[in-house]
Amino acid sequence: MKIVIINYGAGNIQSIMFAIERLGFTAVLSNNPAEIKAADKVIFPGVGEASSAMKMLLESGLDTLIPTLKQPVLGICLGMQLMCNKTEEGNTTGLGIFDVDVIKFSSKVKVPQMGWNQIYNLKSSLFKGITENEYMYLVHSYYAPNCAEAIATTDYELEYASALQKNNFYGTQFHPEKSGDVGEKILRNFLELNN
């Protein structure tokens, strides 16, 4: 199986590489459209600030490629947020895959949300064998509100979408690669999805 992690200069890719290796797979980093298209699974990571990450996607032309991919694609954290219509962070237009606008938590809660929180209302084969209310590791200041494409929700200030799915596109606000054995199981589920 060929796993490609999209390399567009955004943040901590090594953790995802290591997590995939622990599961017995190997992944390659690439920003090459042909290589990304030919992959069995594509992971779209993202750490950092939305507008500068989007700028890097635009410069590399990956913004037009990603929405056309046919194999399972997993956006993680900022990757998931960039797959939405837009995000308040840096007033950034996203890839428009998920039909939801990302907004900021209010100052009623500490921002960023940092730490372990529960996921529930699990609705996808991504969560095969995962029980409701498991804890995942999250670090974020912006969130996707609960919506039709939500496949998991989490409570922080309010109930929001902590994972999204539309057809072959998946997104998790949490970091499966940093969420202990349960997180690794979710990552494994993604890698074992049928194309």
Place this chain on the structure above:
Amino acid sequence: MLTKRIIPCLDIKNGRTVKGVNFVDLRDAGDPVELAKIYSDEGADELVFLDISATEERRKTLVDLVRKVASTINIPFTVGGGISSVSDVEILLQNGADKVSINSSAVKNPQLINDLAQKFGSQCVVVAIDAKQIDGKWIVHLVGGKVPTELNLFDWAKEVEERGAGEILFTSMDNDGTKNGFANEALAKLSQLVNIPIIASGGAGTIQHFVDCFNAGKADAALAASVFHFKEIEIKTLKQELKNNNIEVRI
């Protein structure tokens, strides 16, 4: 609900884990990678690696160690000690660290906080603040608590938040190594003053001390070293007791 976090801190010197009493008299408490794996398996929520000799000796943090830890464990970890530039941070993040902790370098060059937040995002910028009370005022100290500054803890905390820090790791030098409990009053004041998470550090000796730092100190996370390294407190037992005290934890 978002849980309170328990964070073992591995103080590293010459590639080994050490823990000092009031930062002197270092004792050897094992291999960092092995300890990291044990803590991860026992339910630690995060890990912090502090290269305690780095600031004094101008030594860069242990990139090889970061790689080994990142390839072994599946929970987040922070690396601190001797980090003074954007490129220092870049190499640590590239090798698998999730966050970095800066201390003296932030005091000497506060713009570093802005630069790191801008380049890597606030979520990976932890500002560590060591402070102790002098004439009733909490004064920020540098170089492992040896050198006092002009800065007041609360003013500095507010400033680092405004500059883009994602989290504050507050160590009370008055409490550190005493095992008499955390500096809960100062912690609670900090937690109300800023709107980013506060990690409590310095003074853990009993399970009750952790309960108090979350209830009275309103901390978001608690960090400790020797009580974990020498198995005076087991993380599993600690988290169960916190849960029994109605404190939300991941079990």
